[in-house]
Amino acid sequence: MVVMVVFRSCLTLKIFIGSMIKRIRDYGKKEPNRDAHKIYIVCEGKGTEPAYFSFFENCSSNLEIITIPPTEGTDAIKLMEKAKEQLLGEDRTFTVEYEHGDTVWFIFDTDLNEAEGKIEPLRIFCEDMNSHITDNLDEVKPYKAWNVAQSDPSFEIWLYYHFYSDTPEEEEVEEYSSFKEYVNGKITGGFNFHRDPIRLEDAIANATLHLTKTEEGKLMGYATEMPVLGKEILKFTKSELDKLRNKLR
16 A cells, blocks of 8 residues: 555656646747758657657757658658658658758667568668768768668667666566567656656667667667767757756756
8 A cells, every 4th residue: 555655656746747847848948940950750650759759849949850750651661751752752841951951860660670671771762862962062061861760679768768777677578568568667657758858868878888789780689779869859959958957856
């Protein structure tokens, strides 16, 4: 009974803090200016990823994050086709402005993408796009505008690293029906998208410790390429995140 009361009290406190952060952010939100740096997120998930990245929207007037969720299928090849349609096609919805340093990030899980050989074609596509950035833009220096942020086994490993610096224990993971369920169980009350992204710097540091690949260049288990994107977001939002953390001390 005592344990249950303590758990409920902690959960209530976390919900309260989360709502308070949301109120603080809503009060001080900043509309992006016309020349704001844009980050396009082309992702597999319709819920988790958009919910996570929405936390950073309006944190800085110099940053705009646009999430492009899937409509048909969620594998890496379909994400590539979605990006071509939304960002490159004649009837595109958005335009990547290299003059402002805009970037595109493909966010996906290893799972069947690797087994079915769908990751390499996407990486090659990004390399090809990056190699042609300066073709008609002499004033723009070459940079990695098109990027991949793969996670193994899933995007939830990035959420996990917001709280933990060690990799998950296999024995614990096996007790759950999915890795997503494991992460929600590991983090008391589950990951709170209104509050927990404030730990971005912790996540970058923790995930970087385990960002390893095989000799063939394949991502190792419990690794994610999200720290690279995390650093790009942090560059524009650090002062705001620091303010939020200080207000909650």
